[in-house]
Amino acid sequence: MTVGIEYYVLLSAALFCIGLFGVLTRRNALMFLMSVEIMLNAANINLIAFAFYHGNLSGQVFALFTMALAAAEVAVGLGIILVLYRNFRDVDVTVPSAMRW
Amino acid sequence: MNEWIAIGALALVGLLIPLGMMAVSYLLRPSVPETSKRATYESGEIPTGGTRIRFNIQYYMVALLFLVFDIETVLLFPWAVIYRPALESGEVTLLEVLGPMLVFVAILLVGLAWAWRNGAVQWATSPRQVEPEADRP
Amino acid sequence: MAVLEMPELTALAPPMILALTALVLFTYDSINPRSTNRPVIAGVAAVGSLASLAVAVWFILAGVGTPVAEGGNGVFDLFEGQLIVDQMALFFMIIVGVVTALVSIASYDYLRDHAYQAEYYSLVLLAATGMSTMAASNSLVTIFISLELASLPSFALVAILKSNRGSVEAGLKYFLIGALSSAIFVYGISLVYGATGHMQLDAIADNLGAAEEMNGLLGIGVLMLIGGFAYKTASVPFHFWAPEAYEGAPAPIAAFLSSASKAAGFVIAFRVFTTAFPLDVMQTLGIDWSLVFIVLAIVTMTVGNFAAATQNNVKRMLAYSSVGHAGYALIGLAGLTVDGGELVLGAAMMHLLVYGFMNTGAFLFVALAEYWGVGRTFEDYNGLSKQAPIACVALAVFMFSLAGIPPFGGFWSKYFLFTGALEAASANPWLLAVAAALVINSALSLYYYSRLVKAVWIEDPVLERESLSQPTGLYAAIVVAAVMTVLILPGFGPVADAAIGAAGAIIP
Numbered sequence: 001m002t003v004g005i006e007y008y009v010l011l012s013a014a015l016f017c018i019g020l021f022g023v024l025t026r027r028n029a030l031m032f033l034m035s036v037e038i039m040l041n042a043a044n045i046n047l048i049a050f051a052f053y054h055g056n057l058s059g060q061v062f063a064l065f066t067m068a069l070a071a072a073e074v075a076v077g078l079g080i081i082l083v084l085y086r087n088f089r090d091v092d093v094t095v096p097s098a099m100r101w
Numbered sequence: 102m103n104e105w106i107a108i109g110a111l112a113l114v115g116l117l118i119p120l121g122m123m124a125v126s127y128l129l130r131p132s133v134p135e136t137s138k139r140a141t142y143e144s145g146e147i148p149t150g151g152t153r154i155r156f157n158i159q160y161y162m163v164a165l166l167f168l169v170f171d172i173e174t175v176l177l178f179p180w181a182v183i184y185r186p187a188l189e190s191g192e193v194t195l196l197e198v199l200g201p202m203l204v205f206v207a208i209l210l211v212g213l214a215w216a217w218r219n220g221a222v223q224w225a226t227s228p229r230q231v232e233p234e235a236d237r238p
Numbered sequence: 239m240a241v242l243e244m245p246e247l248t249a250l251a252p253p254m255i256l257a258l259t260a261l262v263l264f265t266y267d268s269i270n271p272r273s274t275n276r277p278v279i280a281g282v283a284a285v286g287s288l289a290s291l292a293v294a295v296w297f298i299l300a301g302v303g304t305p306v307a308e309g310g311n312g313v314f315d316l317f318e319g320q321l322i323v324d325q326m327a328l329f330f331m332i333i334v335g336v337v338t339a340l341v342s343i344a345s346y347d348y349l350r351d352h353a354y355q356a357e358y359y360s361l362v363l364l365a366a367t368g369m370s371t372m373a374a375s376n377s378l379v380t381i382f383i384s385l386e387l388a389s390l391p392s393f394a395l396v397a398i399l400k401s402n403r404g405s406v407e408a409g410l411k412y413f414l415i416g417a418l419s420s421a422i423f424v425y426g427i428s429l430v431y432g433a434t435g436h437m438q439l440d441a442i443a444d445n446l447g448a449a450e451e452m453n454g455l456l457g458i459g460v461l462m463l464i465g466g467f468a469y470k471t472a473s474v475p476f477h478f479w480a481p482e483a484y485e486g487a488p489a490p491i492a493a494f495l496s497s498a499s500k501a502a503g504f505v506i507a508f509r510v511f512t513t514a515f516p517l518d519v520m521q522t523l524g525i526d527w528s529l530v531f532i533v534l535a536i537v538t539m540t541v542g543n544f545a546a547a548t549q550n551n552v553k554r555m556l557a558y559s560s561v562g563h564a565g566y567a568l569i570g571l572a573g574l575t576v577d578g579g580e581l582v583l584g585a586a587m588m589h590l591l592v593y594g595f596m597n598t599g600a601f602l603f604v605a606l607a608e609y610w611g612v613g614r615t616f617e618d619y620n621g622l623s624k625q626a627p628i629a630c631v632a633l634a635v636f637m638f639s640l641a642g643i644p645p646f647g648g649f650w651s652k653y654f655l656f657t658g659a660l661e662a663a664s665a666n667p668w669l670l671a672v673a674a675a676l677v678i679n680s681a682l683s684l685y686y687y688s689r690l691v692k693a694v695w696i697e698d699p700v701l702e703r704e705s706l707s708q709p710t711g712l713y714a715a716i717v718v719a720a721v722m723t724v725l726i727l728p729g730f731g732p733v734a735d736a737a738i739g740a741a742g743a744i745i746p
Contacts, residue, residue, distance in 0.1 A: 009432070009455070016425055023418055032414060039421035046428035054435035059428075061179045062379050062437060066424055069386045071172035073417055075165050076390050080397050080409050082161070087406045093414060096407035211264050218268040 008049035015042035029081045029091045033074060040070045162221045166213075173209060177202070249302060249314035249323040252294040252331040253370035256338070259286025260363035267356035274355050280346040280711070283359035287342055287366065291335030298328045298736065305743070313743075315376075319438045322376040325740035329587055330373035330505040333594045337498035338366040340719055344602045345490045346711035348609055358398060362494065365391040369502035376513070377438040378427045381506050385423070385470065388502060389416050392495055396487040408486025415479040419469035426462025429455045430514075439514040446519045457525045460515060464530060467510075470503030472496070473538040473564040481545075484557035484601075489608050492553065493601030496560040501590040504567055508583065511571055512744045518576045531572040532668050536675045539565025543679045547686045550615045553604050555686055556597070559640060562679060563593055569655050570741075572672055575665040580745050582658030584738030589651035591733065592639070592726060596648055599719030600636040603629060606712045612703070616689060621699035625706040629713065630694045632720035637687040639723045642680045647726035652680060654734065 015038055022035030044063045051059030081091055088095050141148045180202055187198050216222065247254075263282055267273060297303065303313055303324040314323040341362060349358060368388030375381040393416060397409020431437055433456035434445040446456075469476035484492040517528060542562030549555040570586020573579055606629055612618050623630035639646035642653075656673055663669040726733065 005432075012425075012428075019421070029410070029414075033417070036417045036421050039418075040424060043421070043425040043428040046425070046432060050428065050432035050435070053432070056435065058379070058437050059431055062382075062427075062431075064175050064178060065379065065383060068172045068175055069383065069420075071168050072390055073386070073420070075169055076393050077413055077417060078161070078165065080393060080406070080413050082158075083397060083400045083406050084410050087401065087403050093410065096403070096410060208261065211261055211268070215264045215268045218271045220271070 005049060005053045008045060012042040012045040012049070015039070015045065027092050027094050029084065029093050032093060033077050033081070037070060037074070040066060159224055166216055166221060170209065170213070176205070246314055246316055249297070250316065250321065250371075250374065252290040252297075252328075252335065253367050253374070255286060255290040255293060256363050256367040256370055259283065259289075260360040260367065262286070263356050263360035263363065267360070272353065274353070276346060276350070276355055279355045279359055280342060283342040283363060284339055284346075286363060287335055287338035290366075290370070291332060291339055294328050294331040294335055297323075298325065298332065303328050304739075319440060320377045320380050321371070321374045323374050325736065325743055326505065326508065326587070327374040329591070329736060329740050330501055331370050333501045333591050334366055334369045334373065334498045336722075337494060337501075337594050337598050338362065340598050340602065340715045341490045341494045341498075343718075344493070344605055344712045344715035345488075347709035348488060348490050348605050348712065352398075354398065358395070361391040361395050361398075362491075365389075365395065365494070366498065369498050372502040373505045375506060376440075376509065378430065378442075378510075378514075379437045381510070382420075382424060382427060385466075385502075385506065386420060388499060389420065389470075392416075392491075392499060395491045396483050396495070398491070399488060402486075404486035405488065406486075408483045412479050412483040412487075415469065415476065419466055419476055422462050423466025423469075426459045426466060429459030429462065433459060439510060442514040443516055443519070446515070446523065453523055453525070456523065460520075460525055460527060461530070463510065464507075464527070464534075467503055467507040468534065471500050471507065471564045471567070472503075472561050473568055474534055474541055474561075477538065477541065477561045477564070480561055481554050481557040484560070485551065485554050489553065489601055489605030492557070493598045493605070496557070496601060497594045497598045500560065500564060500567075501594060504570070504586070504590055507571060508586075508741075509744060512574070512583070517574055521576070528572060528574055528666070529668070531568055532666075532672055535565050535568035535572045535672055537565075538562070538568060539675055539679045541565075543682050547682060549686070552607070552614060552616060552619060552690060553601075555690070556600055556604065559683065559686070560597060562683060563589070563597070563640070565679070566652065566655060566676060567593075569659055569672055569676065573659050573662040573669055574745070575662050579658075579662055580738055580742035582655065582662055583741035583745065584734065585651060585654035585658045587737040587741060588654060588730075588734060589648075591737070592647040592651045592723070595719050595722045595726065596636045596639040596646075599632060599716055599723065600640065602712060602716050602719065603633045603636065606709070606716065609709055609712060610706050612706075616693045617697075617700055619690065619693045620697035621694070622706075623695045624699070625703060626708070629716055632716045633694060634691045635720045635723055637691050641684040641687040643684070645724075647723050647730070650726075650730050650734075652676065 019035045019037075019039035019042060022038065023032055026032050026035060044066055047059040047063040047066070051057060051063075084096065085091055141152070143149075184198060187193055188195065259282060263279065266279070266282070273279065305313055316322070342359060345358065345362070349355060352358065365388050368384045368386070368391070371384035372381065372388060375384050393409060393413040396412045397406050399405035427437070430442065433452040434442045434448065436442050436445055465476060468474065469479070472480040480496070484496060487495065511527060515525075515527060517526075520527060539562045542558050542560070542565055546555050546558035546562060549558060567586045567589055570583045570589075573582030606626075607613075607619065607622070612622065635646060639648035642648045656676055659669045659673040659676065663673065
């Protein structure tokens with residue numbers, strides 16, 4: 001007996017929404033980054049569940065690539081947050097607001 | 102559905118055992134409140150300072166390099182899975198299977214060499230050498 | 239021309255040359271850490287990007303990517319359809335090559351006091367590699383990976399002036415929106431994969447019929463993909479990073495992002511929606527994406543142009559104008575109908591090529607102004623023509639071409655977009671609204687573009703200036719961009735043929 005595909009999609013949708021909520025409400029840049037990671041991992045759950053469902057491997061391999069790219073994104077993001085801290089003495093994303101539309 | 106009952110029973114037992122132990126110890130133990138019991142455990146030393154201190158920036162550099170190179174190994178997995186079957190099938194030469202991965206690793210090595218030469222893995226003796234602004238709050 | 243015998247991988251030479259140049263620069267910087275030998279570093283970058291451009295032009299002339307039936311060398315289909323080198327791929331590789339070469343040459347002067355020379359150029363080239371690969375991507379996997387390869391160096395490049403608050407702020411905002419949109423994009427990919435079971439675009443199209451029971455997932459997935467494309471092309475609803483990022487970024491990087499990155503975003507959008515989601519099948523499934531693009535095109539061009547008209551800061555005006563131009567290029571997707579649309583899609587590709595010259599040139603003029611240190615607002619630009627007439631002639635060319643005044647390249651691409659939209663309007667009356675919005679917005683854009691020309695040529699300077707220097711690299715890049723913007727008019731026949739041919743090839 002296997003778990004139906006819809007439960008995986010529900011789980012990943014819930015994770016995605018948690019991440020999105022974090023992105024929209026958190027002001028700390030690091031929290032923002034973590035929320036984005038949650039969203040990426042929601043996509044990974046989907047990919048792996050659907051790879052199992054469809055019986056081909058491309059979803060699983062793509063999930064590996066997503067993980068690698070998420071790591072690279074975090075590396076670049078932390079670097080930017082570091083220079084943000086050096087310039088503004090804060091990691092609050094609402095502090096830098098010299099430019100307004 | 103019976104497999105699920107087993108899993109539920111396991112979860113229940115897994116929850117009950119620690120709760121039961123905590124309840125029994127709550128009932129049996131004597132209560133002697135003392136300030137040193139509440140202090141943070143620091144290997145028997147008297148704790149100094151808070152937990153939220155800023156780390157030397159060097160940790161960040163090393164952690165970053167580790168993160169990138171550690172995750173890159175993930176990309177070796179799919180290649181490793183097909184390596185033997187591809188060779189045994191006899192349809193591709195050794196170069197065709199091994200070559201792309203060697204190129205991949207060579208590109209990583211260029212990156213590592215660059216980071217090394219630019220001092221990312223050099224441990225400075227004092228944090229001020231690295232960060233002359235001395236930006237402790 | 240005779241059929242060239244070449245191994246399949248050489249078809250990918252343009253992006254590979256870019257990647258190789260980036261690695262050469264990294265190696266150079268490893269041997270001489272923190273080298274500030276600007277002539278060598280900028281020279282290597284410029285030669286690499288020019289070589290990539292030359293190879294792409296040679297390929298398209300030699301008929302690589304044209305189907306054998308039409309006398310070409312055949313479409314190159316690599317790694318089981320993960321990458322494809324057809325006319326459209328080569329067309330966009332040319333755009334990326336042009337912009338990268340112009341930016342590398344211009345950066346020679348702009349970065350004169352900068353500490354991280356080799357890093358800067360290698361990041362530019364890595365981003366260009368990503369964009370060039372995006373042009374050839376034919377699977378959601380390669381699209382996502384190349385998109386990230388283009389994005390990650392761009393984040394670092396925007397924030398590369400580490401002690402400049404504006405640059406850091408721009409980098410942060412660009413990164414935050416970029417990370418969010420890439421998460422949305424990859425979730426969209428996972429949903430499309432779930433509904434169809436494939437990542438390769440042709441395979442997705444073949445399996446759309448099987449997606450009947452997961453129609454909802456497919457629809458949400460397509461919407462999320464549109465979100466990812468909107469970010470990369472700086473169109474509504476993910477456009478708000480653009481003015482911030484372009485204003486704070488070093489001006490050559492702003493030029494690079496607003497021209498090459500936008501073009502690369504459009505090429506994947508074109509390919510995904512024409513190859514993977516054919517309009518006729520999607521309409522039977524109830525997912526009519528052309529309607530989404532009609533709305534997005536109208537809103538994007540209106541938002542971009544109205545916001546640009548109210549700006550006082552030149553760079554910010556150009557940033558909003560680039561949002562507006564994204565709206566024009568979106569007509570290429572909005573105008574697709576069930577049985578045609580290669581004219582309008584080809585017009586969008588032409589517009590992106592011309593835009594690659596004129597918009598890069600305009601941002602490079604801002605780079606020149608930043609190099610001189612004259613200031614950022616329209617008033618600060620007053621009377622620049624007295625000190626720098628050549629650059630100001632070029633600026634006038636860029637502005638009038640961006641506005642779409644007849645003697646320049648920008649007019650032709652807009653004209654084709656307009657006629658293409660009108661032609662498609664017989665099948666879809668909504669396109670009349672798109673064509674009307676195009677005309678109204680072009681008229682409005684003339685106001686703020688000519689305002690800059692007026693400031694430079696007619697107004698008197700607010701302050702007396704010292705005579706201004708003439709940096710070779712920046713001047714060369716600006717003049718080349720201006721000459722190409724003008725020359726593309728007599729040369730428009732072949733360009734239009736190539737673009738419409740490329741568009742016709744990918745429309746089923």
